[in-house]
Amino acid sequence: MAACVSRVELSVACRSLLDGDLSSTSDPLCVLLQDAGYGRWAELDHKEKVKNCQDPEFCKKLVVDYYFEKVWKLKFGVYDIDNKSFDLNDDDYLGGIECTLGQVVSSSVFTRLLELKQEKPAGKGAITDFLGKLDxxxxxxxxxxxxxxxxxxxxxxxxxxxxxxxxxxxxxxxxxxxxxxxxxxxxxxxxxxxxxxxxxxxxxxxxxxxxxxxxxxxxxxxxxxxxxxxxxxxxxxxxxxxxxxxxxxQYFILLIITDGEITDLDQTRQTIVNVSKLPMFIIIVGVGEANFKAMEFLDGDNGVLKSVTGEPAAWDIVQFVPFQQFKNAPREALSQMVLAEVPKQLAAMNGRGGPPxxxxxxxxxxxx
Missing domain, CATH: 2.60.40 (Immunoglobulin-like)
Structure with missing residues (x-):
């Protein structure tokens, strides 16, 4: 079986960041990194730059994959961006934190003080991760x-x-x-x-x-x-x-066109009761002058169709239409009558948790 993974969405905000600029307030950007082993960190994503702000609330969401059975070490780094270069080494580091994704996931609001390096606080700067779920x-x-x-x-x-x-x-x-x-x-x-x-x-x-x-x-x-x-x-x-x-x-429609009477009514009743549990509908069109009383009985409009043993049909799945009544009617009249009960029956079965x-x-x- 393929490994299951959840996707989590992180919103980040910072408070009381250090002021890295001499003439103006810092332009902070937050970077999310993942432990790549052997002391190396690999960038997963980063937030947008917020100009002249020491209390930024970043708009962009950080979306990461979360494997419950694995420990994912993360690092949030905040930088003061003063140029258009993609290299963060020439930007002022305002602080960061290291944690695991599990720590963030287990807390709806995860707040830590920023550090310039281990056990050296970045002033009063703090970072907060808000765990979000996907829409x-x-x-x-x-x-x-x-x-x-x-x-x-x-x-x-x-x-x-x-x-x-x-x-x-x-x-x-x-x-x-x-x-x-x-x-x-x-x-x-x-x-x-x-x-x-x-x-x-x-x-x-x-x-x-x-x-x-x-x-x-x-x-x-x-x-x-x-x-x-x-x-x-x-x-x-x-x-x-x-x-x-x-x-x-699938929902099936069985169309039967017949010009004769049923000779095995009991067996036919039992078959219809059996298949009434399935997602299907039976349309019978009677052609000619034969006696179609049995077909009308199978239609079940006058009561629930039952087998010889008394077992009722799960649904009324039979619609009988005598072609003779529509011989001189507009062409679409027959099709309308033939299909009249299908939408109602399908909606009823779906609404009551039926098969189709x-x-x-x-x-x-x-x-x-």
């Missing part, structure tokens, strides 16, 4: 007719402040989802929602409907959520979370 949403894309192009087919709701979101199930037609091709790639993108529209990509994955459906056969269906840039830049990168498919079911659950997805971690 996640996901999008499903399918391949369009153009080579390499993707087309949005569904956008899920935003789940706020949750590292382990479980999105609501949704339904769509097989044609819309994958064009009827069970092996057609479907791309899922996970992002952290920002109100200004500048959403941050968490990661992506690709799946097929054929593989997703194995979730209903008892198989554990999981996908690694991968951030392509992080995978390219970091040798130690594994994933940005695990996405687990909880359920993926097209897809339900759970992000096992922050990304999915």
């Amino acid at each position: 996640q949403f996901l999008e499903f894309d399918k391949q369009s007719n153009r080579a390499g192009a993707w087309q949005l087919l569904h956008r899920a709701e935003v789940i706020k402040n949750n590292l382990n979101p479980c999105w609501r199930k949704f339904s769509c037609s097989l044609q819309t989802f994958c064009g009827g091709d069970f092996n057609k790639p479907i791309k899922v993108q996970f992002a952290n929602h920002d109100s200004d529209g500048s959403h941050d990509l968490i990661g992506t994955l690709e799946m097929t409907l054929a593989h997703m459906q194995t979730a209903d056969a008892g198989s554990l269906v999981e996908y690694e959520c991968i951030h392509p840039e992080k995978k390219q830049k970091k040798n130690s990168y594994k994933n940005s979370g695990i996405t687990r498919i909880k359920s993926c079911k 659950e097209t897809a339900r997805y759970q992000g096992d971690r922050d990304s999915g």
